[in-house]
Amino acid sequence: MKMTACVVREGGLAQPFAESKPISVEEVTLDGPGPGEGLGKGGGAGLCHSDLSILNGDRKRGLPLVLGHEGAGEVVEVGQAVDDVRVGDHIVFQFSASCGRCRRCLEGRPQICERATASKAKGQLLSGAHRLRDADGNTLNHHSGVSCFAEYCVADRGSVVVIDPSLPFREAAIFGCAVMTGAGAVLNTARIRAGDSVAIVGLGGVGLNGLLGAKLAGAETIVAIDLSDDKLGLARQLGATHTVNANDADHIEQVRDITHGGVDFAFDLAGTIKAMETAYGCTRYGGSIVTAGLSPSGAHFSFEQGDLVGQEKSIRGSYMGSCVPVRDIPRFISLYQQGRLPVDRLVDRTIGFDEVNAGFDQLQANATVRQICLPHG
Numbered sequence: 001m002k003m004t005a006c007v008v009r010e011g012g013l014a015q016p017f018a019e020s021k022p023i024s025v026e027e028v029t030l031d032g033p034g035p036g037e038g039l040g041k042g043g044g045a046g047l048c049h050s051d052l053s054i055l056n057g058d059r060k061r062g063l064p065l066v067l068g069h070e071g072a073g074e075v076v077e078v079g080q081a082v083d084d085v086r087v088g089d090h091i092v093f094q095f096s097a098s099c100g101r102c103r104r105c106l107e108g109r110p111q112i113c114e115r116a117t118a119s120k121a122k123g124q125l126l127s128g129a130h131r132l133r134d135a136d137g138n139t140l141n142h143h144s145g146v147s148c149f150a151e152y153c154v155a156d157r158g159s160v161v162v163i164d165p166s167l168p169f170r171e172a173a174i175f176g177c178a179v180m181t182g183a184g185a186v187l188n189t190a191r192i193r194a195g196d197s198v199a200i201v202g203l204g205g206v207g208l209n210g211l212l213g214a215k216l217a218g219a220e221t222i223v224a225i226d227l228s229d230d231k232l233g234l235a236r237q238l239g240a241t242h243t244v245n246a247n248d249a250d251h252i253e254q255v256r257d258i259t260h261g262g263v264d265f266a267f268d269l270a271g272t273i274k275a276m277e278t279a280y281g282c283t284r285y286g287g288s289i290v291t292a293g294l295s296p297s298g299a300h301f302s303f304e305q306g307d308l309v310g311q312e313k314s315i316r317g318s319y320m321g322s323c324v325p326v327r328d329i330p331r332f333i334s335l336y337q338q339g340r341l342p343v344d345r346l347v348d349r350t351i352g353f354d355e356v357n358a359g360f361d362q363l364q365a366n367a368t369v370r371q372i373c374l375p376h377g
C-alpha cells in the first residue's frame with residue numbers, strides 16, 4: 001500500500017530543524033504483514049529524545065529510516081500464524097520485540113533479546129524483513145521494529161501490546177517508551193521501597209515518568225534536578241518534594257544537604273555525562289545509581305574507582321525500564337486509569353506531520369515534555 005511517512009535521510013543537519021528539515025514527509029510503499037506480523041493504523045506517535053539524537057547526529061542509525069518507536073493504534077490486518085490479536089484491537093507499539101527463546105529472553109529480560117538487538121541494529125523487523133520502500137523503490141529502514149511516524153505500520157506481533165480500547169490513542173502512545181523507560185527504571189530496575197530517598201536527574205518525558213514512579217512507590221524524598229525552572233515547577237506539581245537547578249555550581253551539595261549525605265537511589269534519566277556525574281555525586285554511601293538515558297555514541301563516564309569501593313555504590317544500566325512489555329504496559333495503564341500514574345499531565349500538545357521538524361526544535365530547546373504526532377495533527 002501507499003502511505004505517508006516521516007523519513008530521515010541524514011543526521012546532524014544544522015538547527016533549527018524547521019529550516020534544515022531532516023525529516024521529510026513522503027509517500028512510501030508499505031508491504032503487507034508477513035507471518036507473525038500485523039498491520040496497524042497509527043493513532044499517534046510520541047516525539048522522544050532518542051528520535052532527536054538521530055536527527056542531531058548524537059547517535060548513529062542506519063539511514064534512511066522511517067522514524068518513530070513509541071505509539072499507539074489499531075490493528076487492521078494480521079499475518080499468518082498470528083492468532084492472539086484481532087482486527088480492531090487497540091495496541092501500543094513498543095520498541096523491543098523479543099524472540100522468547102534466547103538466553104536473555106528466558107532470563108525474563110526480553111528488552112535485551114539477542115535476536116531483537118541484532119535486527120534493530122540492521123533496521124529490520126524481528127523476522128529480518130524490510131517492508132518499507134521510498135518512491136524510487138529504495139529500501140527504508142524500520143526504526144526499532146516500529147516506524148510509527150507513519151499512517152500505517154507493519155510490525156512483529158511482539159512489538160505490540162493489546163490495550164484497553166477505552167484509552168485514547170494520544171494517551172496510550174507514551175506507554176511504549178517514556179512510561180516504561182522512566183517508571184520502569186524506578187519500579188523494575190531499582191525496585192525502590194516505600195520510604196527511600198530518590199534523585200531524578202533530567203525532567204523530560206522519561207524523567208517525569210521516573211518521578212511519578214517514585215511517588216507511586218512511596219519514596220519519602222524525591223529531589224528533581226534539571227536545568228529548566230519550568231520543568232522544576234512541573235516536577236513540584238507532580239510530587240517532587242524538593243527541586244534543584246543543575247545550573248547551580250553547588251547543585252550536588254544541595255542534594256546531599258537535603259538528604260543528609262545523599263540519596264538511596266539516583267536516576268540519570270537525561271542521557272548526558274553531566275547528568276550521570278550529578279547522579280553519581282548525590283548518591284549516599286551504599287546507594288545506587290541507575291541510568292536509563294542514552295548519551296551520545298562514544299561518550300564515556302568516569303569515576304574514582306576507590307570511591308565506588310569505599311562507598312559501596314552500585315551503578316546499573318536500565319534498558320526500557322527493565323520492562324516486560326506484555327506484563328508492564330497493561331499494569332501501567334491500569335495505574336494511570338486509577339489516577340495513580342497521571343502520565344497525561346506530561347503530554348503538551350498534538351501536532352501534524354508537517355510540524356514534526358519544528359516539534360523536535362522544541363524538544364531540543366527543552367521547551368516541551370511530550371508531543372504526540374498524527375498525520376493531520
Ligand SMILES: [Zn+2]
Pocket residue numbers: 048049050051069070177178
Ligand atoms: Zn523513546
Ligand SMILES: [Zn+2]
Pocket residue numbers: 098099100101102103104105110113114115116
Ligand atoms: Zn530473545
